[in-house]
Structure formats: C-alpha cells, structure tokens
Amino acid sequence: RKEVEQDPGPFNVPEGATVAFNCTYSNSASQSFFWYRQDCRKEPKLLMSVYSSGNEDGRFTAQLNRASQYISLLIRDSKLSDSATYLCVVNPLSGGYNKLIFGAGTRLAVHP
C-alpha cells in the first residue's frame, strides 16, 4: 500500500464549480500535511498547509481527519487558472526530521 494515495482524476469541471479532492495516508504517526500545486512541466509549489482544525485560504479549504487518516481540499468557484495537478503531501517526521512523502496527484481541468 502506498503511504499517500490520491484519486488521479482527471476532474473536468466548468468554471464556477466546486470540486473536492481527497487523500489518504497510511502512517498514523504523521504530524504535518500539505497540498502542493504542480503546473504542467513545472516544479511543485506549496498551495497550503493543512491544520488539525481545518483552514481556509480564499476559495480553498483544507481539512484533516486524523481518525480516518484522510485530508481533503475543496476549491470553490473554480477558475480556468486552477487547472493543474494537486499533490497531497505528508510529513511522517522520520527520526524527528522532515521527510516529505507525495501522493501521485489529482489532475484538475477547469473549462469555460
């Protein structure tokens, strides 16, 4: 079983739609969680961290469910510019140090 699993998609949605991605992780001791965004043929970049209480950044909301070991990302009012691959990232903190484990990514395509 992969340490971090995501639905690969693609999710094809019209502009203005609300779309949600889920991600599950296997290491129950994992402490920190992130969503990264990757545009085609570019490097990944941090979209937002995921906090235990859930957090929101504009149109983006991230939530963490430790009991079920999953993380979610909700995008409201989708824009064409949101088209990208969204990577779920878990830091299992091996030996007390950062060790970032990436999911395979969920591809989002927003169309007019």
Added chain:
Amino acid sequence: NAGVTQTPKFQVLKTGQSMTLQCAQDMNHNSMYWYRQDPGMGLRLIYYSASEGTTDKGEVPNGYNVSRLNKREFSLRLESAAPSQTSVYFCASSDQQGSVLWGTEAFFGQGTRLTVV
C-alpha cells in the same frame, strides 16, 4: 532570489554512462531531497539529507548515490544509467522552524529531464 538551482535542465545519456545532477540552495535550509517523477507515479523520494553530513535512503534509492557536500549542495549520482532511470528529477529543500512536530514548506528546483537510451 535564486532559491533552489538544479543543473543540468536536460540530459540524454547512453545506457551505462554515469552523471551527477547538481543541486544548490541559498536559503540556509537544513533538509534537502531528491525526487523522481514519472507519469502516474507522482514524486518518489530517492534520497534525503536531514542535515549537513547525513543522508538517508528514500523509497527508490537503487541505482543512485548522493553526497551532501556542504549545507548548500546536495548532488545525485547515477553510476551506470539504465533506461528505467529516464525521468524528471527534482531537488528540494526545507527547514525546521520551532518544534520538530511541524514541517515547513519545501522549495523545489525547476527539474532535470533525463533520458537514458
């Protein structure tokens, strides 16, 4: 404002050739990583270095070696390239702030597109 710099950006190797991918960061980060990205597989960790002087294997270390030359530089070496090592390679760095219980943002280089024929 360089961040993480990887060289080269593109490379074609013949099977059996060796090469070293270079990575340098100017953010004074402790942790550095090498990932490979293949279609449908996401980023897989090859090796990481939690701090200067230490390196550890990741998920897919076979066929690779690394050197953490100093705090800034972390190189990845392919001793005898194989077609299975055709991939996009990313170097990244991050730091720990405050409690080790909270990870911090990782910054990536632009990637190296390697083809082994």
